[in-house]
Amino acid sequence: xxxxxxxxxxxxxxxxxxxxxxxxxxxxxxxxxxxxxxxxxxxxxxxxxxxxxxxxxxxxxxxxxxxxxxxxxxx
Numbered sequence: 001x002x003x004x005x006x007x008x009x010x011x012x013x014x015x016x017x018x019x020x021x022x023x024x025x026x027x028x029x030x031x032x033x034x035x036x037x038x039x040x041x042x043x044x045x046x047x048x049x050x051x052x053x054x055x056x057x058x059x060x061x062x063x064x065x066x067x068x069x070x071x072x073x074x075x
Contacts (some may be wrong), residue, residue: 003027007043 005028013024021037030038033039 004046004049005042006046007039010039010042
């Protein structure tokens with residue numbers, strides 16, 4: 001089953017050229033070439049899923065201030 005991205009995730013997945021990669025669209029269930037209105041349809045489906053009681057995706061937790069020191073050993 002394809003994952004359902006939030007509108008912010010869709011925008012964040014843009015390439016530097018401003019488009020989206022074929023494999024990324026496929027992961028979201030969008031056919032290639034993407035039909036007109038595909039972003040709006042994904043956003044509508046995402047909003048509908050949230051209204052149906054599906055939990056929002058968790059926010060990423062910030063790394064601790066000493067993360068590099070805890071995880072990397074530079075000798």
